[in-house]
Amino acid sequence: MEARARILARIRKALKERPKALLPELPHHALPADPLDLFLRRLAENGAEGRLLDQEGALALLRELAQGLPGAAYGRGVPEGFRPLPELPPEEAPLGVSWALFAVAETGSVALSSEDGRKAQLLPPTHLVLVERERVYPTLLEAFQDHKALPSALGLHSGPSKSADIGQVMVKGVHGPGRLWVVVLT
Numbered sequence: 292m293e294a295r296a297r298i299l300a301r302i303r304k305a306l307k308e309r310p311k312a313l314l315p316e317l318p319h320h321a322l323p324a325d326p327l328d329l330f331l332r333r334l335a336e337n338g339a340e341g342r343l344l345d346q347e348g349a350l351a352l353l354r355e356l357a358q359g360l361p362g363a364a365y366g367r368g369v370p371e372g373f374r375p376l377p378e379l380p381p382e383e384a385p386l387g388v389s390w391a392l393f394a395v396a397e398t399g400s401v402a403l404s405s406e407d408g409r410k411a412q413l414l415p416p417t418h419l420v421l422v423e424r425e426r427v428y429p430t431l432l433e434a435f436q437d438h439k440a441l442p443s444a445l446g447l448h449s450g451p452s453k454s455a456d457i458g459q460v461m462v463k464g465v466h467g468p469g470r471l472w473v474v475v476l477t
Contacts, residue, residue: 326396326429327475333399337450339471349421349474350375353388356419356472360385364415366407373421381408387415387468391422392441393434394473398449401473402434405444412446418468420448423476 322329327343334341344352354375357363362377364384373388381387389412391401401420403412412418428434435441452467 322397322429326427327424329429330394330396330399330427330475333396334450334473335399337399339399339450339473341473341475343424343475343477345477346372349373349476352472352474353419356417357386362386363388364411366390366403366411368404368407369421381410381414384411384415385417387411387413387418389418389420391420391426391473392438392445393426393428394422394475395428395431395434395447397430398447400431400447400449403446403448404442405446406442409446412448413452413467416468417470417472418448419472419474421474421476427475 331341331343342348342352350373353363353373357376360376362379362384363374363386364379364381365374366387366389368390369388370390373390376386389403389407392404394401401422403420428437431447448471451469451471454466
């Protein structure tokens with residue numbers, strides 16, 4: 292323990308003389324007090340589809356997306372009430388359903404936990420993400436300030452998977468779902 296204390300003391304002494312790094316200024320544009328409209332707009336700009344629905348509306352949309360499908364892959368955090376279809380392994384499922392930790396209006400992103408299971412988030416060609424209305428934050432900084440205990444890895448999904456690596460031609464669904472739906476639950 293004594294070696295640890297000596298090392299930390301040397302680090303503190305070295306850092307004492309260095310100027311403090313300033314945090315970047317907040318975005319130049321003013322963010323609205325209610326981030327929901329901005330979140331849904333940014334989501335659409337990113338190529339995803341978003342809706343504000345109650346639980347019944349979300350279940351109806353889930354059933355609509357799953358029409359004719361054999362089942363879905365569910366993240367571990369998805370409540371039982373949002374699992375109306377038979378569960379399939381993610382590598383076989385045409386639909387993945389996840390529960391977001393939070394959403395960010397500034398970028399139109401949903402934050403998904405690694406603890407939820409990344410396969411259900413990345414392997415099915417269509418991905419439906421559920422997020423509670425009160426977990427839509429104006430900025431990523433505010434979301435991080437409100438969530439003190441985060442998982443070891445966090446995925447920020449801001450639209451369907453897309454790439455223009457080959458011939459500068461945009462192709463969706465190359466490295467993940469080609470279609471992203473986000474339902475904000477009221």
